[in-house]
Amino acid sequence: MPIQSLKGVFRVLLLVAIFVAGAWSYATGVIEEFIFYLPDIQFLTMEHLWLTAISGSLAILVAIPLGILLSRPSMARWAESGMQVLNIGTTIPTLAVLALSMSLLGIGVVPAVFALFVATLLPITRNTYTGLKGVSPALKEAASGIGMSPAQRLIRVELPNALYVIFAGIRTALAINVGTVPLAFLIGAGGLGELIFTGIDLYNPLMMLAGAIPTAMLAIMVDALIASIAFLVVPRGVNPARRAAHA
Amino acid sequence: MIRLDNLTKVFDTPKGAVVAADHINMEVPTGEICILLGPSGCGKTTTLKMINRIVRPTSGKVFIDDEDTSSLDTQTLRRNIGYVIQQIGLFPNMTIEENITIVPKLLGWDKAKYKERARELMRMIALEPDAFLKRYPSELSGGQQQRIGVARALAADPPVMLMDEPFGAIDPINRAVIQDEFLKMQQELKKTIMFVSHDIDEAIKMGDRIAIFRDGHLVQYATPDTLLAAPKDSFVESFLGEDRALKRLNLINVREVVSTNFETVSPRDSLESALQTLDKCGYQHAIVMVNEERQPVGIIPRAVAQVSKGSCHDYAQKVPAVVNVNDDLRKAVSLMLAHDITWLPCVDDEGRLCGHITQRAMTHHLGARFRTQQATAELADPMAEE
Ligand SMILES: Nc1ncnc2c1ncn2[C@@H]1O[C@H](COP(=O)(O)OP(=O)(O)O)[C@@H](O)[C@H]1O
Ligand SMILES: [Mg+2]
Numbered sequence: 001m002p003i004q005s006l007k008g009v010f011r012v013l014l015l016v017a018i019f020v021a022g023a024w025s026y027a028t029g030v031i032e033e034f035i036f037y038l039p040d041i042q043f044l045t046m047e048h049l050w051l052t053a054i055s056g057s058l059a060i061l062v063a064i065p066l067g068i069l070l071s072r073p074s075m076a077r078w079a080e081s082g083m084q085v086l087n088i089g090t091t092i093p094t095l096a097v098l099a100l101s102m103s104l105l106g107i108g109v110v111p112a113v114f115a116l117f118v119a120t121l122l123p124i125t126r127n128t129y130t131g132l133k134g135v136s137p138a139l140k141e142a143a144s145g146i147g148m149s150p151a152q153r154l155i156r157v158e159l160p161n162a163l164y165v166i167f168a169g170i171r172t173a174l175a176i177n178v179g180t181v182p183l184a185f186l187i188g189a190g191g192l193g194e195l196i197f198t199g200i201d202l203y204n205p206l207m208m209l210a211g212a213i214p215t216a217m218l219a220i221m222v223d224a225l226i227a228s229i230a231f232l233v234v235p236r237g238v239n240p241a242r243r244a245a246h247a
Numbered sequence: 248m249i250r251l252d253n254l255t256k257v258f259d260t261p262k263g264a265v266v267a268a269d270h271i272n273m274e275v276p277t278g279e280i281c282i283l284l285g286p287s288g289c290g291k292t293t294t295l296k297m298i299n300r301i302v303r304p305t306s307g308k309v310f311i312d313d314e315d316t317s318s319l320d321t322q323t324l325r326r327n328i329g330y331v332i333q334q335i336g337l338f339p340n341m342t343i344e345e346n347i348t349i350v351p352k353l354l355g356w357d358k359a360k361y362k363e364r365a366r367e368l369m370r371m372i373a374l375e376p377d378a379f380l381k382r383y384p385s386e387l388s389g390g391q392q393q394r395i396g397v398a399r400a401l402a403a404d405p406p407v408m409l410m411d412e413p414f415g416a417i418d419p420i421n422r423a424v425i426q427d428e429f430l431k432m433q434q435e436l437k438k439t440i441m442f443v444s445h446d447i448d449e450a451i452k453m454g455d456r457i458a459i460f461r462d463g464h465l466v467q468y469a470t471p472d473t474l475l476a477a478p479k480d481s482f483v484e485s486f487l488g489e490d491r492a493l494k495r496l497n498l499i500n501v502r503e504v505v506s507t508n509f510e511t512v513s514p515r516d517s518l519e520s521a522l523q524t525l526d527k528c529g530y531q532h533a534i535v536m537v538n539e540e541r542q543p544v545g546i547i548p549r550a551v552a553q554v555s556k557g558s559c560h561d562y563a564q565k566v567p568a569v570v571n572v573n574d575d576l577r578k579a580v581s582l583m584l585a586h587d588i589t590w591l592p593c594v595d596d597e598g599r600l601c602g603h604i605t606q607r608a609m610t611h612h613l614g615a616r617f618r619t620q621q622a623t624a625e626l627a628d629p630m631a632e633e
Pocket of ligand 1: 259267285286287290292
């Protein structure tokens with residue numbers, strides 16, 4: 001009961017805070033200025049999303065087959081060292097990846113997409129690999145033992161059972177991706193980074209927020225989108241989210 | 248029929264070669280259950296898995312119905328062998344229906360046929376199709392999951408089944424239930440089954456034949472009764488346990504020992520004539536009284552008949568216990584011990600008296616079986632040595 005009423009109090013306080021903030025921003029003219037940036041925000045958000053979409057889907061298309069390949073028994077000899085390389089790759093700061101990419105490919109959209117692709121690739125490959133490796137040996141033996149070919153076993157048993165972990169990898173990767181896109185502005189690829197960094201340079205907090213707030217909202221939306229795709233696509237029997245809902 | 252011909256597996260391990268199965272020769276006749284039994288690490292699982300090629304034999308051959316299986320491709324071979332593992336291995340991403348129809352689907356059955364098959368299988372394993380087919384494995388109890396595991400293996404009606412400690416992960420009470428259900432199913436299905444177990448009691452209960460393994464060798468291959476009556480060496484003897492004579496009680500039906508040459512009295516008879524019958528037949532303790540349907544309704548103890556006068560009906564005492572002729576001797580002995588008696592009336596399924604069984608008859612029967620088996624074992628042995 002006390003927790004319930006506490007929650008109620010919080011909700012009221014939150015509403016009051018939003019109202020006060022709204023009133024304050026109206027009184028100080030913040031809203032008008034925000035509206036001034038609206039066309040920029042719209043344009044740059046589309047650019048931002050486009051960078052995420054291209055680099056993200058390229059990464060998914062490459063990372064999942066790569067993870068599958070590394071998890072095959074015939075690759076066992078190289079898989080661990082391959083994963084080590086990927087793990088080291090993950091520890092390189094994304095800004096450094098951008099810088100490296102620029103020194104290789106120059107400036108513009110192509111090096112930006114490439115750097116984003118690299119940063120996104122690693123978590124998805126890693127989760128695909130560990131997800132598939134984590135499928136219980138008993139399941140794999142049962143699948144082979146009843147006469148599935150290696151490909152049938154992969155598609156009908158291994159991938160469905162690893163799917164939840166793979167989606168977790170995609171979520172992490174795209175969160176990194178959306179959050180890294182603003183940096184792409186630094187090598188001339190556009191996106192909401194334009195407002196953020198220019199705002200910082202001009203010491204214009206409002207301009208900076210006009211870039212930062214949509215970036216944060218994009219991150220939340222992309223995350224929610226992937227989560228709902230996972231909810232629908234991962235079979236109910238191996239989907240913790242849906243099992244909880246079912247119970 | 249499954250025949251293993253010099254089947255051998257050598258594992259190369261960092262610590263050197265491990266001979267997990269050493270020239271195994273054996274044959275399981277069609278429709279029988281053969282139990283591979285032995286201590287952990289003796290090569291039971293390896294031998295079993297060489298049959299469906301989960302483990303590749305180092306040398307030797309496997310024949311199924313006289314066909315050399317090395318001529319078959321692996322998938323075809325496996326789709327025609329039912330496979331049940333201890334960890335059950337149901338696919339958690341699939342519903343029960345998808346799990347048990349997977350092999351028919353792989354074999355290309357049409358949808359209506361495999362859907363109907365799923366319902367038929369569920370009825371066979373005593374689970375309500377409508378309640379279970381759409382559920383997921385994680386929503387079932389361990390015992391139910393293992394039943395589904397058996398159903399999945401049976402789905403495409405393979406002539407041969409391989410089962411690796413299939414009921415090992417289930418609690419003892421449920422295990423006994425599933426074992427009984429499985430035996431009942433097997434009476435109709437008549438599959439040729441290889442079944443790994445490390446539990447001697449399970450082996451005696453389930454097996455038509457038992458193969459005892461030790462360190463990769465097949466030590467003795469015989470029917471449960473032969474094995475218990477005439478273990479080949481001290482290893483088999485100690486593995487079977489010191490109470491092996493008692494275990495044989497499970498294997499023999501009351502029907503085999505019952506004596507049907509048996510006099511009774513009816514409620515209308517006088518105690519005097521009851522005493523005469525007792526004397527005539529030499530019954531030391533009592534005589535059974537039956538009604539018109541030949542159901543035992545009481546007993547007249549000798550002591551009562553000697554001292555009282557009147558009709559049997561008035562002096563009859565309660566029948567202490569009866570045993571069904573289809574029960575095993577273990578049940579009969581248990582009843583005798585519980586009621587402190589040395590004989591029991593035996594009844595058929597309708598409860599009609601059909602004879603009696605005495606402790607003396609049981610010990611004599613067991614002893615006779617032991618003696619004949621020893622004789623045949625001695626006869627067979629010198630030939631095996633050659
Ligand atoms: N894949 C393997 N690699 C190496 N040794 C193995 C392998 N599988 C089994 N063995 C060895 O072979 C022997 C027999 O094992 P197994 O057939 O599993 O025994 P059981 O089923 O009777 O317990 C054991 O010594 C075991 O360590
Ligand atoms: Mg084993």
